[in-house]
Amino acid sequence: MRACGTRNIASLARICYRYSFGLLWPVFLFVLFHVLPYIILFVKNTRLRTSFLRSFIKKIITSIVLIAFLGTTLLSDVAYGKSQLGIAPKSQMEVEGGLEIDRLFIPDELGTIKERFNSGTDGLVVHIQDAHCNYSAQKAIARLISHFRENYEIDRIGLEGGAGEYDLSPFTCIENTRTRTKVADYFLKNGKINGGEYFAVNNPDKVTLFGIEDRDLYLKNLKVYRDSLQYKDDLNTNLSKINRSLDILKRHIYTKELKIFDALYNSYKKDKLTLDEYVISLNKIARELHIRTYRYKNFHLLVNTLILEKEIDFKEAEKERDKLLDILKDKLSQFELIEIAKNTLEYKLNKITSAGYYRFLLKKAEEVYIDLKSYPNLSSYLSYLTDYESLDKEKLFGEIEGLENGIKRAYCKTKDEKTLVKLSKDIMILKNLFDIRLSSADYKYYKKNRRDFKIDNFTAFTGDVILKGDLIDELSCRMDDFYKIAHKRDRAFTKNLEKNNSQIIITGGFHTENLLGLLRKNNISYISVLPNFDYKEEKNPYFRLLSGGKTKLENFIATNLFTLALSSFLLENPLVDLRKDLCPRIASAILSIMWAENKEEAIGNIEGAITSLERRLQRKENTEIKKALNLLRSIKEDIEEGKLKKEGGVFVVSLPSKDGVGLTFSVDGQGEPTGATIGGKPIMATTVKSTSTHLQPGRIGFISKLLRIPYKPLIERFSLLSPEFIEGIFFIGIPYFGILTNLCILGIFVGLHIFNIPKGERTNIKTLTNTLLAPILIAAGTYLAVTGIGALG
Secondary structure (H helix, E strand, C coil), rough: CCHHHHHHHHHHHHHHHHHHHHHHHHHHHHHHHHHEEEEEEHHHHCCCCCCHHHHHHHHHHHHHHHHHHHHHHHHHHHHHHHHHHCCCCCCCCCCCCCCCHHCCCCCCCCEEEEEEEEECCCCCCEEECCCCCCHHHHHHHHHHHHHHHHCCCCEEECCCCEEEEEEEHHCCCCHHHHHHHHHHHHHCCCCCCCCCCCCCHHHCCCCCEEECHHHHHHHHHHHHHHHHHHHHHHHHHHHHHHHHHHHHHHHHHHHHHHHHHHHHHHHCCCCCCCCCHHHHHHHHHHHHHCHHHHHHHHHHHHHHHHHHHHHCCEEEEEEEEHHHHHHHHHHCHHHHHHHHHHHHHHHHHHCCCHHHHHHHHHHHHHHHHHHHHHEEEEEEHHHHHHHHHHCCCCHHHHHHHHHHHHHHHCCCHHHHHHHHHHHHHHHHHHHHHHCCCCCCCHHHHHCCHHHHHHHHHHHHCCCCCCCHHHHHHHHHHHHHHHHHHHHHHHHHHHHHCCCCCCCEEEEHHHHHHHHHHHHHHCCCCEEEEEEEECCCCCCCCCCHHHHHCHHHHHHHHHHCCCCCCCCCCCCCCCCCCCCCCCCHHHCCCEEEECCCCCHHHHHHHHHHHHHHHHHHHHHCHHHHHHHHHHHHHHHHHHCCCCCCCCEEEEEEEEEEECCCCCCCCCCCCCCCCCCECCCCCCECCCCCCCCEEECCCCCCCHHHHHHCCCCCCHHHHHHCHHHHHHHHHHHCCCCCCCCHHHHHHHHCCCCCHHHHCCCCEEEEEEEHHHHHHHHHHHHHHHHHHHHHHHHHC
């Protein structure tokens, strides 16, 4: 009787479990996929006084992702691998015994690995080539640092222009992260900090910065350049005079073919021709002259790539890929489909290259005897990607220059034509020598042919009378010393590295060849990375900063506060420190002009600070307050005249040092106003705006009307993976993976793209809703039907 009762209870429990699971699981899915994302969005985009709720939800998402992923994807893969192969398959990116240099990878949009060297010893140097003060390059470097920090746990960053340890407290003391990012971005745009410092400021405690310079060598290098600037005008006048004379002689000496080619070359240099157009024109001329371009490997590859690009129908290639995936779904085993899903996910998350992904797909197709002739555009696309990725873009430009010289030699018939071609090249190199723009290859050419660069060699041909010609020759010798010292600094860089430890070092491109040679000589493993960035910018403050030049505002600060040199001011012991004669309390503040909601509010707050300071000054004489008043009045004047206006308005803030001393006032219509202080003491009251407003009409669509959440839309756009990501995962996942893996993938989606918004495809909230809800509704509906039928059956 008791046994029968026990069996009845067990049976009842099983029935309850089946029905409750069949009913509660869809409810759970609905809450997770429909309600939780909006809670996340609400938390992400409203000003909360406490981070408890944000932290709590983030932990929930993280737990869901980890449990689902570890409990289904990884463990099922291991079990399946053991049952089929007897061993657990290794992850594609798994590396045993530390970093495996040959398998280090960076996404295409971040940059290119130019060179690898494996010494077989512990430790690795990731060398990133820098374009000093180029805003786009610095942002790219910050993204590269993030990639190596997150994927390979490299957290030591060695910086050119610094010696010793860094103090980031002038930035990190700004608790409001949005304000700190704005301030850091301003300094980055103006060349006052670099990409490494920018990443460290916005990610405190994630990386350690250290300087790789030898102080004396750096200062000596800087002195040589600054000493030459007093003659800069005379140099430019004389070099321009010679250049004009050479251009006039070209009209009379060059043949028709040489004139046409010279015009083509100048059009490219002046950006009137794209690289693609110039390369195609060069190739056409080389063929007419019977010059064998296959000797220029990378040039030849680029030409083939450009020809392939015109032949491929990219839309058809995409259709062929989808068709191939359909066929593979039916022909491959579950384990192989899981492998495809992993590779698809890694490709979408930029873990593997485009060529690597498509090469993997076509290899799988060949393994199951699919005829690839049926996919001509997809096969051509793979060839196109393979050729493009195998291009050595650095060597490419050397080869282009070599081909240019070959064409000029073929066109030159007389001695005068050959001399004129050589002098035209030499005058350009001489100008770059003084402008410190020489590449390593040009510097080698200059050293090898130093006698040819004497001014007399140019004037003897042009007939020009050059005043102070001897001075130009003397200055060219001094600038030669500049490059020699730069090579000595390379040796200092290697000495300041930590042995047997992985680290990133960031140096200018000129150092690359010599520095990498020293690393090989010292048996240090390395990879050299060229960031992917927009080279041409309207303004680059590098030469102004290097020469010590200042804007009007900076000139004012120089006499009232302090001056910043190109050497990082974040060093504990700056290489160039001009603050010694200033009041230590004021000298600890760093002034910056940034964005705010409107100009009037900025001026109002500054006027309030001025009034408060004047009252304090009446009570007690104070030199520090006088300097602060002068500074504020100057800033107010510049804002009123529109000189400091930026996109979105003006934001004024100062950064105190780690001891908290210094002038600080914040006017940010979107952030939390901090008020104005001196030495941490308030000097004026700031009206705090309401942080709770209704959603603006049409901004979020039906969600606002449905939920009526008091909400301030601080972020209008969100970054998401493309819809193809969701489509691909569901296409492969639903028939094979089970609901928990789908839950995992959607959890990853929510976790990555709500909390850790990456730099990628930008879209609005409407697209977010469409992209997120459509596949979720399909999955939830399908599962509801299946579990409901199963429960009733």
